Amino acid sequence: DGGITQSPKYLFRKEGQNVTLSCEQNLNHDAMYWYRQDPGQGLRLIYYSQIVNDFQKGDIAEGYSVSREKKESFPLTVTSAQKNPTAFYLCASSHIPGEKLFFGSGTQLSVL
Amino acid sequence: QQQVKQSPQSLIVQKGGISIINCAYENTAFDYFPWYQQFPGKGPALLIAIRPDVSEKKEGRFTISFNKSAKQFSLHIMDSQPGDSATYFCAASGAGNTPLVFGKGTRLSVIA
Numbered sequence: 001d002g003g004i005t006q007s008p009k010y011l012f013r014k015e016g017q018n019v020t021l022s023c024e025q026n027l028n029h030d031a032m033y034w035y036r037q038d039p040g041q042g043l044r045l046i047y048y049s050q051i052v053n054d055f056q057k058g059d060i061a062e063g064y065s066v067s068r069e070k071k072e073s074f075p076l077t078v079t080s081a082q083k084n085p086t087a088f089y090l091c092a093s094s095h096i097p098g099e100k101l102f103f104g105s106g107t108q109l110s111v112l
Numbered sequence: 113q114q115q116v117k118q119s120p121q122s123l124i125v126q127k128g129g130i131s132i133i134n135c136a137y138e139n140t141a142f143d144y145f146p147w148y149q150q151f152p153g154k155g156p157a158l159l160i161a162i163r164p165d166v167s168e169k170k171e172g173r174f175t176i177s178f179n180k181s182a183k184q185f186s187l188h189i190m191d192s193q194p195g196d197s198a199t200y201f202c203a204a205s206g207a208g209n210t211p212l213v214f215g216k217g218t219r220l221s222v223i224a
Contacts, residue, residue: 004155033211040121042201042216043156050209058211090155097209099144103155 003027006091006104012112013078013085021076021107023091031097032074036060037088037106046089049074050097078109086110115139118202118215125222131189133218135202138183142204146212147176147187150199159200160187192222 004025013019025032031050035043045058049068063082068074074093078085088108092101117136125131135145146161162169162176162185169176175188189196202215 006155031209035214040216042118043214045211045213048211092155098205098211100146100158100161101156101212103148103157105155106153 004091004093004102004104006089006107008107009105011107011109013109014112016080018077018079019085019109021078021089021091021109023074023076023104024072025074025091025093025102026072027093027095027102028071029093029095029102030071031094032068033092033094033101034058034064034066034074034076035090035092037090043090046076115213116202116204116215118218120218121216122219123221125192125220127192127194127222127224129192129222131192131196131220131222132186133200133202133220134184134186135204135215136182136184137204139204139206140183141206141208143207144205145176145178145185146203147174148201148203148214150201150217156201189220192220194222194224196220197222 007022033048034046044060047066049055065077090106091104094101147159148156149159150156160171160174173190178185199217199219201217203212205212
């Protein structure tokens with residue numbers, strides 16, 4: 001089955017800890033994205049990548065980091081600098097940048 | 113600065129009725145306007161999309177109406193069903209492969 005796999009589904013972070021969210025796709029898409037979803041706030045772009053070894057900051061990149069070493073993978077690290085990390089994190093990919101995004105099932109991150 | 117404004121925040125419709133959700137945008141460079149449907153705990157899924165060269169697009173019970181001069185577009189769900197109860201997001205992207213920007217979402221409840 002082609003699609004996007006996000007793991008884990010639920011993640012808990014202790015204060016001062018970095019955590020990494022996994023995103024893997026087997027759709028052979030060049031573009032990948034990370035969005036953050038808070039209740040009533042819609043989806044806000046954290047980082048995106050249109051090609052391997054290249055990525056750009058989105059609207060709310062502070063406190064987050066990414067890497068794109070392989071076409072299939074786009075992990076997101078939530079660093080200790082992100083003071084309000086509790087949210088639903090969504091990874092997406094697309095064949096044409098900015099169009100027809102396919103989303104994963106999301107990771108719910110909470111702070112202990 | 114919110115690039116795509118969506119209304120209403122929530123909507124309750126009787127089964128069999130018409131659900132209407134509206135979005136407005138400012139950036140005239142936008143040329144792709146999709147609607148996404150999201151069920152609780154899941155990632156959004158593309159429902160229908162339109163480009164500015166047409167004023168309306170219909171797929172089954174779902175129709176997008178587009179008004180380029182007013183910079184507005186709307187989603188109409190005909191014969192609304194309880195299974196349509198979900199959160200709907202409008203979005204937009206433009207030339208230059210820019211990422212999608214999303215509205216804040218509309219929570220639709222279809223009651224019998």
